[in-house]
Amino acid sequence: MGKRLPIQGEKTIVGHITVGLGKIAVALRSQAWEGGTERKLTPTQGQILAFLAERSAESVRLNDVAGALCLTAATVSDAVMTLVEKQLVKKQRSEKDQRALVLTLTAAGRREVLETRGWTEVIEAGVNSLTPDEQAVFLRGLTKVIHSLQAQGVISVARMCAGCTYFQPYVHTDTAKPHHCGLVNKPLGEGQLRLDCPDFVPGGEMELQRRWDVFVSGGEGR
Numbered sequence: 607m608g609k610r611l612p613i614q615g616e617k618t619i620v621g622h623i624t625v626g627l628g629k630i631a632v633a634l635r636s637q638a639w640e641g642g643t644e645r646k647l648t649p650t651q652g653q654i655l656a657f658l659a660e661r662s663a664e665s666v667r668l669n670d671v672a673g674a675l676c677l678t679a680a681t682v683s684d685a686v687m688t689l690v691e692k693q694l695v696k697k698q699r700s701e702k703d704q705r706a707l708v709l710t711l712t713a714a715g716r717r718e719v720l721e722t723r724g725w726t727e728v729i730e731a732g733v734n735s736l737t738p739d740e741q742a743v744f745l746r747g748l749t750k751v752i753h754s755l756q757a758q759g760v761i762s763v764a765r766m767c768a769g770c771t772y773f774q775p776y777v778h779t780d781t782a783k784p785h786h787c788g789l790v791n792k793p794l795g796e797g798q799l800r801l802d803c804p805d806f807v808p809g810g811e812m813e814l815q816r817r818w819d820v821f822v823s824g825g826e827g828r
């Protein structure tokens with residue numbers, strides 16, 4: 607009698623995808639760690655530097671970092687203290703609100719980010735191996751998974767199109783670009799959906815749910 611395939615009956619496709627996402631998370635963490643060894647940065651410190659680089663045009667407070675990276679304020683505070691000691695980050699009074707402290711990268715911090723940014727390249731290479739159609743499906747899938755994580759309270763509000771007041775799903779007949787961004791007044795294709803848009807404005811709860819239903823149904827509930 608032939609041997610039974612070891613995977614048969616053991617996991618559903620949901621299980622396999624969950625394992626796959628776990629492997630990607632491990633790859634990200636190990637590469638972030640590799641990138642930070644010279645300066646002896648922990649993955650958390652590396653994530654904070656990368657986050658401050660992404661938001662360099664905005665006033666970022668400690669709580670913003672904690673919310674975006676799903677870390678406690680105490681963890682971020684400790685990591686930021688170390689980054690300030692290493693002269694990679696500085697804390698200064700906000701120009702808009704003198705009572706608030708904002709975090710910015712120093713010149714050394716910006717250099718460090720450029721040097722350690724290579725860790726995202728391994729993931730980019732993997733994603734580049736997908737066809738444009740596969741990438742669009744993957745992006746839509748990620749949008750739905752992130753939406754669920756947000757609804758479960760595991761992550762803070764993601765600045766993605768699907769939760770934005772400017773997002774109008776399936777308002778165009780052009781199947782290549784069925785959605786619309788009201789801010790720039792332009793159609794959007796599935797592959798152009800943003801997962802972290804600096805212009806994101808959260809929509810009202812009921813309107814948000816209606817638009818989400820239209821988005822997930824592929825425009826059926828318009």
Ligand code: SF4
Pocket residue numbers: 765766767768770771772773774786787788789790800803804805806807
């Ligand atoms: S403003 Fe940004 S998040 Fe909002 S719909 Fe336009 S592209 Fe998407």
